[in-house]
Amino acid sequence: xxxxxxxxxxxxxxxxxxxxxxxxxxxxxxxxxxxxxxxxxxxxxxxxxxxxxxxxxxxxxxxxxxxxxxxxxxxxxxxxxxxxxxxxxxxxxxxxxxxxxxxxxxxxxxxxxxxxxxxxxxxxxxxxxxxxxxxxxxxxxxxxxxxxxxxxxxxxxxxxxxxxxxxxxxxxxxxxxxxxxxxxxxxxxxxxxxxxxxxxxxxxxxxxxxxxxxxxxxxxxxxxxxxxxxxxxxxxxxxxxxxxxxxxxxxxxxxxxxxxxxxxxxxxxxxxxxxxxxxxxxxxxxxxxxxxxxxxxxxxxxxxxxxxxxxxxxxxxxxxxxxxxxxxxxxxx
Numbered sequence: 001x002x003x004x005x006x007x008x009x010x011x012x013x014x015x016x017x018x019x020x021x022x023x024x025x026x027x028x029x030x031x032x033x034x035x036x037x038x039x040x041x042x043x044x045x046x047x048x049x050x051x052x053x054x055x056x057x058x059x060x061x062x063x064x065x066x067x068x069x070x071x072x073x074x075x076x077x078x079x080x081x082x083x084x085x086x087x088x089x090x091x092x093x094x095x096x097x098x099x100x101x102x103x104x105x106x107x108x109x110x111x112x113x114x115x116x117x118x119x120x121x122x123x124x125x126x127x128x129x130x131x132x133x134x135x136x137x138x139x140x141x142x143x144x145x146x147x148x149x150x151x152x153x154x155x156x157x158x159x160x161x162x163x164x165x166x167x168x169x170x171x172x173x174x175x176x177x178x179x180x181x182x183x184x185x186x187x188x189x190x191x192x193x194x195x196x197x198x199x200x201x202x203x204x205x206x207x208x209x210x211x212x213x214x215x216x217x218x219x220x221x222x223x224x225x226x227x228x229x230x231x232x233x234x235x236x237x238x239x240x241x242x243x244x245x246x247x248x249x250x251x252x253x254x255x256x257x258x259x260x261x262x263x264x265x266x267x268x269x270x271x272x273x274x275x276x277x278x279x280x281x282x283x284x285x286x287x288x289x290x291x292x293x294x295x296x297x298x299x300x301x302x303x304x305x306x307x308x309x310x311x312x313x314x315x316x317x318x319x320x321x322x323x324x325x326x327x328x329x330x331x332x333x
Contacts, residue, residue, distance in 0.1 A: 063257075063289055063290065063293045089203065091184060091185060091188075091189060092189060092190075092202060092203045092206060093203065093206040094183070094185040095185040095186075095189050095237070096198075096201070096203065096206040096207045096210060097206065097207075097209045097210050098182075098185060098186070098210070099185075099186070099192075099194055099210070099237040099238070100194065100210060100211055100212045101194050101195050101212055101218055101224075101235070103186070103238070104194050104235050104237065104238045105235075107186060107238040108238060108242075111176060111179065111181075111238075111243055112243070112246055115332040115333065116175075116179040116180070116333055117175070117178075117179065117332075117333045118330045118331070118332055118333070119330060119331060119333060120320075120327065120328055120329060120330060120331065121169060121172070121320045121324055121327070121329075121331060122313065122316075122317060122320065122327065124172050124175055124331070124333065125144055125147060125168070125169070125172065126144065126309075127175060127178065128142065128143035128144050128147070128171070128172070128174060128175070129142050129143070129144045130142065131143045131174060131177055143171055143174060144309055145306045145307060145309075146171065147167070147168050147169070147170070147171060147172075148168065148307040148309060148312055149307060150167035150168070150170065150297050150298055151164045151165070151167035151168040151316065152307060152312070153167070153297045154167045154297050157297075159297075161319050161322070162254055162255055162258055162319075162323060163257075163258065163261075163294070164316075164319060165254070165258075165316070165319040165320065165322075165323055166254060166258040166261050166262065166294070167294070167297055167298070168316055168319070169244070169248070169262075170244070170261065170262055170265055170294075170298065171240060171244075172240075172244050172247075173187070173239065173240025173241060173242070173243035173244030173245075173247070174187055174188060174240040175240075175243075175333055176239070176240060176243055179333070186238060186239060187239050187240050188239060188240060188266075189239065189266065190202060190266055190267070190268045190269065191236045191237045191239060191241055191242075191264075191266045191267045191268075191269075192236070192237050192267075192269050193223075193225075193234050193235070193236060193237075193276055193279065194212070194218075194235050194236070194237055195212075195218050195223045195224040195225065195234065195235055196218060196219075196220065196221065196222055196223025196224065196225055196279075197213075197218075197219050197220055197221055197223065198269070199269055199273070199275035199276055200268070200269030200270070200272075200273030200274065200275030200276070201269050201275075202268075221278065222278070222279075225279055227278055227279070228278070228279065228280060228281045229279055229281070230279070230280065230281040230283055230284060231264075231270075231276075231279060231280060231281075231284050231287070232283070234279055236263075236267060239266070240266075241262060241263055241264070241265060241266050241267070242263065244262050245259060245262050245263040247331065247333065248262055251324060251325075251331050251332075252323050252324050252325075253323050253324075253325075254323050257290040260286075260287040260290040260291055261290055261291055261293075261294040264287060264288075264291045265291060265294060265295065265298055267291070270288070271288055271291045271292060271295060272295075
């Protein structure tokens with residue numbers, strides 16, 4: 001990634017839970033934040049003991065055939081943010097005001113460079129049974145039920161087992177709510193690019209009180225980035241997607257398509273509204289296809305009919321065994 005012509009961002013050498021990056025006005029054409037972004041996006045990806053991602057099946061009909069389970073659903077009933085409850089609107093107001101460049105660097109240091117719990121994948125899934133996503137206008141079910149609904153819809157449509165498992169685990173990053181996150185605003189909700197002007201977001205007017213909106217380094221179309229630098233070289237607003245993406249890279253043999261689905265599934269401004277295309281490169285085109293193949297199962301499988309977790313557990317533990325090296329293997333979260 002080419003050096004970015006902005007002021008450097010310096011992370012104080014204090015304990016990770018206390019980090020408060022300071023931004024200096026001295027110097028230009030510094031690549032400090034470029035290095036930080038690169039570090040964030042490859043962090044632990046080259047861990048010497050990390051499993052290597054497997055290739056997708058040669059048969060890629062999972063990408064081209066589309067979804068069938070949702071053929072009779074009225075898609076206009078989903079993502080109706082104009083009719084959302086007040087707590088959903090309040091959530092996004094808080095998220096859009098607080099997700100700054102400085103916060104994102106500190107959050108990555110705090111959550112990606114430290115371990116917070118040791119659990120199997122299924123234990124992590126069960127942990128989410130007490131969590132309801134405050135940003136979701138479509139369902140009030142707990143997260144374990146949403147995960148099983150997503151995976152089961154893929155299973156009914158005959159999607160490959162790695163994709164079913166991706167559906168099952170895609171929201172496990174919401175464990176951040178139990179690891180000392182400041183609130184759900186830094187865990188859930190649609191993601192967007194920090195470090196440049198936001199595009200295609202819900203409730204765009206709520207960015208007015210974000211300090212970065214008044215900072216000339218961050219409030220332009222490209223901000224701290226170069227044209228077509230590739231999404232792997234940008235910082236998405238920190239939350240469960242970015243967190244689980246790093247975990248899955250390190251701990252599983254899921255294919256790159258699954259990693260794309262995990263990292264970008266909440267990036268609705270990009271994959272639904274067509275925003276940020278000026279930052280994308282050729283690699284992102286394939287990633288977009290992967291996320292679009294995943295998205296209907298994440299969004300339209302939501303219903304108020306809870307699946308039977310006890311009955312389904314043996315099947316999905318078999319997939320966990322295959323791609324995480326053992327259903328009883330403890331993952332460092």
